[in-house]
Amino acid sequence: xxxxxxxxxxxxxxxxxxxxxxxxxxxxxxxxxxxxxxxxxxxxxxxxxxxxxxxxxxxxxxxxxxxxxxxxxxxxxxxxxxxxxxxxxxxxxxxxxxxxxxxxxxxxxxxx
Amino acid sequence: xxxxxxxxxxxxxxxxxxxxxxxxxxxxxxxxxxxxxxxxxxxxxxxxxxxxxxxxxxxxxxxxxxxxxxxxxxxxxxxxxxxxxxxxxxxxxxxxxxxxxxxxxxxxxxxxx
Numbered sequence: 001x002x003x004x005x006x007x008x009x010x011x012x013x014x015x016x017x018x019x020x021x022x023x024x025x026x027x028x029x030x031x032x033x034x035x036x037x038x039x040x041x042x043x044x045x046x047x048x049x050x051x052x053x054x055x056x057x058x059x060x061x062x063x064x065x066x067x068x069x070x071x072x073x074x075x076x077x078x079x080x081x082x083x084x085x086x087x088x089x090x091x092x093x094x095x096x097x098x099x100x101x102x103x104x105x106x107x108x109x110x111x112x
Numbered sequence: 113x114x115x116x117x118x119x120x121x122x123x124x125x126x127x128x129x130x131x132x133x134x135x136x137x138x139x140x141x142x143x144x145x146x147x148x149x150x151x152x153x154x155x156x157x158x159x160x161x162x163x164x165x166x167x168x169x170x171x172x173x174x175x176x177x178x179x180x181x182x183x184x185x186x187x188x189x190x191x192x193x194x195x196x197x198x199x200x201x202x203x204x205x206x207x208x209x210x211x212x213x214x215x216x217x218x219x220x221x222x223x224x225x
Contacts (some may be wrong), residue, residue, distance in 0.1 A: 031211055042217030050211060101213060105157040
């Protein structure tokens with residue numbers, strides 16, 4: 001079946017612009033995660049959605065970052081007033097409780 | 113808080129060498145443990161997992177045993193190949209209400225022919 005998809009695959013933007021990254025989870029997966037991976041670094045947790053519960057936003061690095069998810073569908077991660085340190089690969093994953101999470105291919109964000 | 117610590121890389125080995133990548137964790141409750149692999153230019157893939165103490169996960173010649181007494185999940189392979197060159201991530205999943213997945217920082221592995 002279809003896996004987790006993310007769009008765009010690559011995004012180049014200028015410092016100060018806003019960007020939106022999209023994640024389409026596997027159908028029926030109630031949990032959705034966003035991670036950030038800076039060049040040569042590990043995975044940094046950003047935010048976690050589980051069904052209709054309040055999201056765990058504890059990993060968002062600043063108030064410039066926000067994410068939304070409606071029900072168990074698509075999620076968007078928005079970064080406002082982008083900075084060069086936001087350059088990274090943004091990974092999305094989804095899972096059903098008790099199943100292994102599946103990762104998307106990521107969106108590579110470059111802030112000039 | 114809950115966390116995963118894995119050995120820093122890069123780790124460079126010759127082909128057919130024995131590999132160990134150490135991973136220890138701190139968690140409340142009884143997490144499931146995972147190793148993920150990221151090959152150059154590719155996405156993150158699940159390599160193996162273990163869901164309870166003393167379980168051994170294995171795949172592609174790699175093994176890891178869930179050691180509750182030492183809170184460890186070290187990754188091993190008896191004879192590495194050039195194609196094993198990748199970044200390896202240890203992770204835990206809290207199988208509770210939060211169901212959060214926490215990753216280590218990753219270990220880059222280079223295998224020389």
